[in-house]
Amino acid sequence: MNSKYLIFLGCAIPYRVSAFEISSRKVLQKLGVELVEMPEFNCCGLPLDPVSHEMMLILAARNLALAEQQGLNIITLCPGCAGTLKKVNKILKEDKTLREQINGHLKESGLEFKGTTTTKHLLQVLIEDVGLEKIKSNIVKPLTMLKVAEHNGCHILRPKEYIGFDDPEDPQTLKTLIEATGATCLDYMDETECCGAPSVGVSDKVALQLARDKLNHVKMVDAEALITICPFCHIMYDTNELRIERMFNEVYGIPVLHYPQLLGLAMGLTSEELAFNELRVNTSKLLKKVAEGAK
Amino acid sequence: MTETETSKETNREPIRSSEIDPKFKYELSRMHGSEKILKCFQCGTCTSDCPVARYSDNYRPRQIIRMAQLGLRDRVLNSDTLWLCAACFTCTDRCPQDVEVASVIRVLRNLAAEKGCAPAVFKEQASSVLESGYAYKIPELRVKKRETQGLPPLPKGNPENIRKSLKGVKFIEAVEKTGEPQ
Numbered sequence: 001m002n003s004k005y006l007i008f009l010g011c012a013i014p015y016r017v018s019a020f021e022i023s024s025r026k027v028l029q030k031l032g033v034e035l036v037e038m039p040e041f042n043c044c045g046l047p048l049d050p051v052s053h054e055m056m057l058i059l060a061a062r063n064l065a066l067a068e069q070q071g072l073n074i075i076t077l078c079p080g081c082a083g084t085l086k087k088v089n090k091i092l093k094e095d096k097t098l099r100e101q102i103n104g105h106l107k108e109s110g111l112e113f114k115g116t117t118t119t120k121h122l123l124q125v126l127i128e129d130v131g132l133e134k135i136k137s138n139i140v141k142p143l144t145m146l147k148v149a150e151h152n153g154c155h156i157l158r159p160k161e162y163i164g165f166d167d168p169e170d171p172q173t174l175k176t177l178i179e180a181t182g183a184t185c186l187d188y189m190d191e192t193e194c195c196g197a198p199s200v201g202v203s204d205k206v207a208l209q210l211a212r213d214k215l216n217h218v219k220m221v222d223a224e225a226l227i228t229i230c231p232f233c234h235i236m237y238d239t240n241e242l243r244i245e246r247m248f249n250e251v252y253g254i255p256v257l258h259y260p261q262l263l264g265l266a267m268g269l270t271s272e273e274l275a276f277n278e279l280r281v282n283t284s285k286l287l288k289k290v291a292e293g294a295k
Numbered sequence: 296m297t298e299t300e301t302s303k304e305t306n307r308e309p310i311r312s313s314e315i316d317p318k319f320k321y322e323l324s325r326m327h328g329s330e331k332i333l334k335c336f337q338c339g340t341c342t343s344d345c346p347v348a349r350y351s352d353n354y355r356p357r358q359i360i361r362m363a364q365l366g367l368r369d370r371v372l373n374s375d376t377l378w379l380c381a382a383c384f385t386c387t388d389r390c391p392q393d394v395e396v397a398s399v400i401r402v403l404r405n406l407a408a409e410k411g412c413a414p415a416v417f418k419e420q421a422s423s424v425l426e427s428g429y430a431y432k433i434p435e436l437r438v439k440k441r442e443t444q445g446l447p448p449l450p451k452g453n454p455e456n457i458r459k460s461l462k463g464v465k466f467i468e469a470v471e472k473t474g475e476p477q
Contacts, residue, residue, distance in 0.1 A: 009449070009450070011429045012431070014438075014441075014449050015431040015433050015437065016437075018437075018446070021446060022445070022446065037447055037448075039450070040428075040450060040451065040452070040453050041429070041449075041451065042453075043428065043430040047417075047430045048417065048424065048430070050382075050405070050408070050413070050417060051405065051421070051466050052465065052467070053328065053402070053405055055461060055464045055466060058461060058464065059424070059461075062456075062457070105460045105461070105462070105463070106460055108460055109455075109456035109457075109459045109460050110456075154381075154382075154384060154385075158383065158384035158387065159384040159387045159388055159395070159397070160388055194346045194347075194381050194383035196346070198381040198383075199381045201416045202378045202379055202414060203347075205350065206347050206350045206351050206379065209350040210346055210349075210350065210381075275444070
C-alpha cells in the first residue's frame with residue numbers, strides 16, 4: 001500500500017471548511033496514511049481557468065513540479081484540485097510543445113514539470129490504497145441505525161476523459177464507502193446533479209435553486225444526512241441550507257457531513273474530534289441516534 | 296451580475312451580416328479546448344442536460360455554440376450568459392459528437408476576459424493568488440485558529456516565484472497594470 005502522500009489542501013478548505021480537513025487527517029492517521037505538508041503552495045488554478053487557461057496550466061504545473069521535487073504523490077480533499085492536477089498532468093505529458101511552453105514559465109522560479117507524480121482524491125486513496133477490507137476492519141461502531149444519501153459532486157467524476165475514476169452516470173465508490181460504515185445509502189433523484197456552487201457570485205438565483213433541488217430530493221427519501229466529499233458542495237448544502245429554507249419557505253433540517261466525519265464516527269472517534277461543531281446544520285438529533293444505537 | 300431582460304433580447308435580435316466574422320469558427324477550431332466546435336450539429340443534448348439552463352432564462356449552451364459557429368464574435372464574447380456555466384461537464388460527457396462543450400465555453404470566456412469582460416470575482420481571485428498563492432484571502436484568525444484545532448501551519452505561497460512564473464500571461468498583465476483588466 002502506498003501510504004505516504006503530499007497533502008494539497010487547496011484554497012476553499014483552509015478558507016472556510018476546516019471540519020473536512022480535521023476529520024480527514026484524523027481518519028487517515030488511524031488508517032496508517034502518512035501526510036506530508038506542501039513545502040510551498042499556490043492555488044491549483046481551477047478558479048482561474050475561465051479567464052486564463054494558460055494561467056491555470058502554469059499554476060497547476062507549479063504544484064505538480066513541487067511534488068515531483070519531493071518525490072511524492074499528491075492527495076487532495078477537494079475534487080476540483082484533484083481534477084485539475086490530474087487533467088494538467090495528462091495534458092502536459094501528452095503535449096510536448098505545450099509542456100515546453102509551460103516549463104518556460106516554471107523555469108523562472110527554478111521548477112520543471114516532468115510528469116512523474118500522481119494525484120488522487122481522498123476517496124480514491126481510501127478505496128484504492130487503504131482498501132475496503134482495511135476500512136471495514138477499523139469499524140468499531142457500525143452506523144447501522146443511519147439512512148443517509150450521498151452527493152459526489154461534479155469534479156470527482158467529470159469530465160471522464162481526464163478523471164478516469166468511477167462511472168460518472170452511476171457512481172458507486174462513495175456509496176460503497178458509506179456502506180462500509182454500516183449505514184444505509186439511499187438512492188434518490190438526480191444524484192449526480194451539480195450543487196450550483198460555481199454559479200455563486202454570477203447568478204445566486206441559479207445556484208441556490210440547484211442546491212434547493214438537491215435538498216428536496218434528499219428529503220423525499222427521508223435521508224437523515226447528506227454525505228459530501230467536496231468543500232464547495234458542502235458550503236452549498238450546509239452553509240446555505242438555512243438561507244435556502246428561508247428563501248423558499250421550506251424546512252429540510254438535513255445535516256450535511258463530510259464523508260470522513262461519518263467514517264470517523266464508525267471508527268470510534270468522537271464528534272468533538274471530528275469537528276462536528278464546525279457544521280451549520282444542527283447534528284444533535286443525528287448524534288443522539290448514533291449514541292443510542294451503538295449501545 | 297444578474298441576469299437581465301436585456302441579455303435575453305440581445306440574443307434574439309436579428310442577425311446583421313456585418314456582425315458575422317466567418318473565420319471565427321476556424322480560429323476557435325485551432326485553439327486548445329475548442330478544436331471540435333465544427334462537429335456540433337445542434338442536437339441540443341447539452342442544453343437539455345444543463346442544470347443551469349433549467350433555472351436560467353437565458354443560458355443555453357447550444358445557442359452559444361451556434362452563435363460562435365455563425366461567427367457572431369462580439370455578441371458571444373459580450374454576453375453575460377457566457378459566465379453562467381457551472382463547469383459541471385455534464386454536456387462534455389454526454390455530447391454525442393464529443394464537442395467538449397464546456398471547454399468551448401471556457402475558450403470563449405478566455406477570449407472575453409482578454410477583452411476585459413470578466414466578472415469582478417475573477418480579478419479578485421487572480422490578485423489574491425498573486426499576493427498570497429491562495430485564491431481567497433484567508434483571514435488571519437483562521438490561520439491562527441489552526442493551532443488550537445490541532446492542524447499544522449498552513450503552507451505559504453511564494454508571491455515572488457508565482458509572479459515570475461506568470462510573467463507574460465495576458466490576464467495577469469492586465470490585472471497588474473490597472474488593478475483590473477481595462
